[in-house]
Every structure is written in structure tokens, then in C-alpha cells.
Amino acid sequence: MTDESSFDTVCLVGIGHICASLAVALRRNGLARRLVALEIDPEARRVALEMGLVDEATDDPARAVPGAGLVVVGVPVGAMEQVGAVIGPHLTAGTIVTDTGSVKQAVVRDLGPHIPDGVHFIPGHPIAGTEHSGPSSAVDGLFVGRWQILTPVPGTDEAALERLSEMWRRIGSDVEIMDPQHHDKVLAITSHLPHLIAYTIVGTASDLEGHLQHEVIKFSASGFRDFTRIAASDPVMWRDVFLSNREAVLEVIQRFTEDLTALQRAIRWGEGETLQQKFTETRAIRRAIIDARQA
Numbered sequence: 001m002t003d004e005s006s007f008d009t010v011c012l013v014g015i016g017h018i019c020a021s022l023a024v025a026l027r028r029n030g031l032a033r034r035l036v037a038l039e040i041d042p043e044a045r046r047v048a049l050e051m052g053l054v055d056e057a058t059d060d061p062a063r064a065v066p067g068a069g070l071v072v073v074g075v076p077v078g079a080m081e082q083v084g085a086v087i088g089p090h091l092t093a094g095t096i097v098t099d100t101g102s103v104k105q106a107v108v109r110d111l112g113p114h115i116p117d118g119v120h121f122i123p124g125h126p127i128a129g130t131e132h133s134g135p136s137s138a139v140d141g142l143f144v145g146r147w148q149i150l151t152p153v154p155g156t157d158e159a160a161l162e163r164l165s166e167m168w169r170r171i172g173s174d175v176e177i178m179d180p181q182h183h184d185k186v187l188a189i190t191s192h193l194p195h196l197i198a199y200t201i202v203g204t205a206s207d208l209e210g211h212l213q214h215e216v217i218k219f220s221a222s223g224f225r226d227f228t229r230i231a232a233s234d235p236v237m238w239r240d241v242f243l244s245n246r247e248a249v250l251e252v253i254q255r256f257t258e259d260l261t262a263l264q265r266a267i268r269w270g271e272g273e274t275l276q277q278k279f280t281e282t283r284a285i286r287r288a289i290i291d292a293r294q295a
């Protein structure tokens with residue numbers, strides 16, 4: 001059943017939140033005849049099979065990888081190197097290998113060297129997700145109307161790139177091609193810093209003395225509640241994001257700290273105009289995101 005964008009067999013490495021949602025999307029859009037999960041966690045394998053997300057779930061790369069026209073690696077960024085070492089020897093020429101990692105230079109560095117000649121390595125990142133993990137958190141339609149960023153390495157086969165792009169378009173995503181370094185800079189500000197801020201705010205609240213902490217939960221205002229959703233995101237995934245995008249994240253933390261200090265000064269010295277001007281600018285950004293249908 002292979003046309004320009006569909007595959008006979010797709011191997012999903014790590015059947016967690018993102019690859020499970022992808023499995024639903026591939027089936028819904030008739031883009032794969034057979035789905036196989038290569039997964040180290042027996043519970044995730046059991047759930048994926050029970051939910052009918054995949055046809056087979058195994059921890060044996062020799063069963064999962066050969067014969068797959070597309071391999072999608074959806075594990076935490078820190079596990080990419082280990083996955084590369086395990087799947088590399090079973091990949092055959094013509095297969096497309098992509099991933100869903102939230103950082104791209106580290107994936108090129110860690111997974112790339114394990115991809116044999118003749119196999120098309122096209123790193124990717126769906127800008128879609130939730131705070132949940134594991135196959136039971138699969139979301140039907142997760143990628144519809146969201147960006148799929150692809151960061152092909154130099155010399156990537158144009159036909160393979162177009163085939164993978166078309167698959168994502170048929171799932172409902174908009175595809176953007178980007179340099180991995182640029183990707184990591186942009187995502188440091190739009191995704192990684194917001195998560196770090198959420199972890200910090202909720203961490204500060206949880207460090208309060210007992211009675212205050214109780215009231216934080218009891219009278220939780222909507223601003224704080226929104227942060228708690230983000231701060232409930234997967235600890236392993238986000239540990240790996242910050243460690244593997246260290247330079248870009250440290251750079252935006254520096255700029256953020258300076259901007260926070262400027263607001264701190266404005267509050268201290270009663271500079272209402274400065275505050276109002278800043279809040280007017282940020283409101284316009286929210287409106288632009290809504291207009292771009294990314295809210």
C-alpha cells in the first residue's frame with residue numbers, strides 16, 4: 001500500500017505519548033499497513049497492544065527494525081545514542097529514519113553516526129504535545145494544524161525528504177524545514193524557557209511553609225493553575241531537553257533574567273508607564289498567536 005506518503009511497515013521506537021499519538025494518526029489516515037513498536041518498558045508494550053495502537057510490540061530490534069520503510073524514534077533525547085547503537089545494525093538501505101526529539105543538534109550528534117550509508121536520516125520535531133506520558137495518553141488529532149519541523153542533514157535525498165514531509169502533511173501538520181542550530185535557538189525561547197519558568201514557579205510554591213502551601217492549592221488562581229499543567233510535564237524528558245540544549249537555554253535564561261530585573265525595577269520605582277507599555281506589547285503577541293491559529 002505504498003504511495004508517495006504511506007508506508008508498508010512503520011517501526012515506532014518508544015511507544016510513549018508522541019509515538020502513540022502518531023500511531024493513531026498513521027492508522028486514521030491510512031499511512032501504514034503495519035505498525036511495530038520497539039519498546040523497552042513491558043508495561044508500555046502491554047498497553048500499546050491492548051489499545052490496538054500497534055500490531056506488534058517487542059524489545060528485540062532484530063524483530064522490529066528490518067523491513068520497516070520508516071523508523072520513528074520517540075524516546076527522550078538522552079536515550080537517542082543508545083537507540084542508535086541498537087537499531088543501526090538492523091537498518092537497510094532506503095529506509096527513512098526520523099525522530100520526534102525536542103532538541104535537534106543533540107539528535108544529529110548522537111543518533112546520526114549510527115545511521116548506515118543509504119539510510120535516509122531526517123531528524124524532526126512535532127510542535128505538539130501535552131504534559132502526559134506513555135501510550136495511554138495518546139491523543140487523536142494531536143498533530144492536526146500544528147507545525148512539524150524537519151532538520152535534514154546536508155546531502156539528504158530530496159525524494160525521501162518530500163515523502164516524509166507529505167506523510168506529515170497528510171496527518172494534518174504544516175511542515176517547515178530548518179537548520180538544527182536555528183531550531184534549538186527558537187525552541188529554547190518558545191518551549192524550553194516556558195517550561196523552566198513553570199517548573200520554577202511551582203517549585204517556589206511547593207517550598208513555602210506548610211500553611212501557605214495548603215493555601216496555594218486551595219486558592220489556586222488560573223495563572224498558577226496554567227503553570228502547574230506545564231510543570232507536570234515528564235521529568236526525564238525535560239531533564240534531557242535542558243541538558244542537551246544547554247547553550248541556547250542558558251542564553252535565553254540570561255536575557256529573561258535581565259528583562260525580569262527591568263520589570264522588578266519598574267515596580268520598585270513605581271514606573272507604571274513602563275509596565276503598561278510592556279504588557280501592551282505582550283498582549284499583541286498573544287493576539288498574533290491566536291491569528292496564526294497556534295493558540
Ligand SMILES: NC(=O)c1ccc[n+]([C@@H]2O[C@H](COP(=O)([O-])OP(=O)(O)OC[C@H]3O[C@@H](n4cnc5c(N)ncnc54)[C@H](O)[C@@H]3O)[C@@H](O)[C@H]2O)c1
Pocket residue numbers: 013014015016017018019038039040041044074075076077079082083100101102103125126127128129130131132133134135234237241
Ligand atoms: N511530550 C511532548 O509534549 C513532546 C512533544 C514533542 C516532542 N517530544 C519529544 O518526543 C520524545 C518522546 O516524548 P514522549 O512525550 O512521547 O515521551 P514518553 O515518556 O511518553 O515516551 C517515551 C517512551 O520511550 C521509551 N524508551 C525510552 N528509552 C528507550 C529505549 N532505549 N528503547 C526503546 N524505548 C525506549 C519509554 O519506555 C517510553 O515508553 C522526546 O524526545 C520528547 O522530547 C515530546
Ligand SMILES: O=C(O)C(=O)C[C@]1(C(=O)O)C=C[C@@H](O)C=C1
Pocket residue numbers: 101102126127128129130131190191192230233
Ligand atoms: O502543550 C504542552 O504541554 C507542551 O509542552 C508541548 C510542547 C511545547 O509546546 O512546548 C512541549 C515540548 C515539545 O517539544 C513540543 C511541544
